[in-house]
Amino acid sequence: MPKDAAVEEFARLVRALKARDGRSYEALGRRLSVSASTLHRYCSGATVPEEFAVVDRLALLCGADEEERRALEAAWTRADGARRPPVPEPGAGAKPEPGAKPAPEPGAEPEPAPEPAPAPEAAPAPELEPVHARVPGLPSERRRRRWGGVGVVCGALAVVGTVTLGAVLLPGKTRERAAEPPAPLTWTVASDLWKNGCGHTYLVRRTPPPPPEAADARNWATAQGAVDGGETLVRVSVQGKSAAAVVLQALHVRVVERGAPLPWAAYRTDDGCGGAVTPRRFEVDLDRPRPVARALDGYDASGEEGRTLPAVSFPYAVSVAEPEELLVFAGAAGCDCRWYLELEWSSEGRRGTVRIGDEDGAPFRTSGAKGRPVYGYDSVGRAWITGEESGQGG
Numbered sequence: 001m002p003k004d005a006a007v008e009e010f011a012r013l014v015r016a017l018k019a020r021d022g023r024s025y026e027a028l029g030r031r032l033s034v035s036a037s038t039l040h041r042y043c044s045g046a047t048v049p050e051e052f053a054v055v056d057r058l059a060l061l062c063g064a065d066e067e068e069r070r071a072l073e074a075a076w077t078r079a080d081g082a083r084r085p086p087v088p089e090p091g092a093g094a095k096p097e098p099g100a101k102p103a104p105e106p107g108a109e110p111e112p113a114p115e116p117a118p119a120p121e122a123a124p125a126p127e128l129e130p131v132h133a134r135v136p137g138l139p140s141e142r143r144r145r146r147w148g149g150v151g152v153v154c155g156a157l158a159v160v161g162t163v164t165l166g167a168v169l170l171p172g173k174t175r176e177r178a179a180e181p182p183a184p185l186t187w188t189v190a191s192d193l194w195k196n197g198c199g200h201t202y203l204v205r206r207t208p209p210p211p212p213e214a215a216d217a218r219n220w221a222t223a224q225g226a227v228d229g230g231e232t233l234v235r236v237s238v239q240g241k242s243a244a245a246v247v248l249q250a251l252h253v254r255v256v257e258r259g260a261p262l263p264w265a266a267y268r269t270d271d272g273c274g275g276a277v278t279p280r281r282f283e284v285d286l287d288r289p290r291p292v293a294r295a296l297d298g299y300d301a302s303g304e305e306g307r308t309l310p311a312v313s314f315p316y317a318v319s320v321a322e323p324e325e326l327l328v329f330a331g332a333a334g335c336d337c338r339w340y341l342e343l344e345w346s347s348e349g350r351r352g353t354v355r356i357g358d359e360d361g362a363p364f365r366t367s368g369a370k371g372r373p374v375y376g377y378d379s380v381g382r383a384w385i386t387g388e389e390s391g392q393g394g
Helices: 003-021 025-032 036-044 053-061 066-083 124-133 140-154 157-169 171-178 214-224
Strands: 185-190 201-204 227-229 231-240 246-259 265-268 281-285 294-296 298-300 307-309 316-318 324-331 336-347 350-356 364-367 374-378 383-386
Touching: 003 025, 003 036, 003 053, 003 066, 025 036, 025 053, 025 316, 053 066, 053 246, 185 336, 185 350, 201 214, 227 231, 231 316, 231 336, 231 364, 246 324, 246 350, 324 364
Parallel strands: 227 364, 265 374, 281 324
Antiparallel strands: 185 231, 201 227, 201 265, 231 324, 246 316, 246 336, 281 294, 298 307, 336 350, 336 364, 374 383
16 A cells, blocks of 8 residues: 555544544543644644554544544554654664775784683673663672672673572562552542432341441441342542643453352342432443443433433543542342442553442442342331332332
8 A cells, every 4th residue: 555545544534533422532532641743743743642542543543433533543553654764774874994804804813823722711791781780789899899700700600690690699680660550640549339319238147237328328227237139339439640641541450250140138228319410320231241441421401401321431541630539230130249430541652440339348239139029217106117118110
């Protein structure tokens, strides 16, 4: 494919993504942490990005599937190769000067002369110097002399010994180099939420005391050994640690333990209240072999005219001044599942994944409640009663 054709094909795919999304260059650029003019140059073919990562983020933001992303990466690879100048082959200009070689050849007479016998002894010392230079912190003179002597006796083995000794003598330095810096973001979790703040269903082994207020739900559930029945609601507040943007790439769900639903009775803490606002959220079906977090729109019916609350779509950026909240509704009918959330991030040339559990760092837990006896609390009779007893049905 000609050079210009490869760049134009790549630009055409980028323009198609931008057109599909419908947002302006400024709006998309803010999400991608690039300027509007830079994004325009990508679309026009005036510039090819140095790295594919920014284009991949655009593809995810615009809803591209795996096949489209692979095709986009192949087009970027061709365009990236086309824009680079050809690399001259090494040694192409070295042959016109063969006259320089006869000059050293007459001087080859010192080679057969065995007089400088100490020369081989000095050879290991220069080899060892670069090895020490690669291990910062070694006391240079004494170590160099010691290993110079070993090099005379052991030859190439001394090089291996020097590197090994450096690792043994400097364990602290080795650990420092291996340690990964912490993630540039922080988060807080609330995992004992009630839908619309009104109520929740818990599975409990024995009849519990009266239901708590929503603010005391965590302490009540912990004291009873209660498990979320059918659904768990989690709110994750994410914030950068500095002014530098941290791009949140994706939210994943990892089930670490799966068993049969608990055979315990279900206890509802709701009192029939309702809310006019359905928040935007991520929904997770834990019964699937590989659960995924699907972004769903919310809806606000509190005004004269209802309005849609657009779903949170990845990727997007957070910083110390711009936090973000993720609300996750995870449901289960056929399992007792323990699970984590995993949040992918990238910032300033680094990327990683943080694992998010409950307030204590443990996995979230959700068990199916289908077919279990369901109890509600009768505040007049001060007792838990079934739906049939209350006249409302199960």
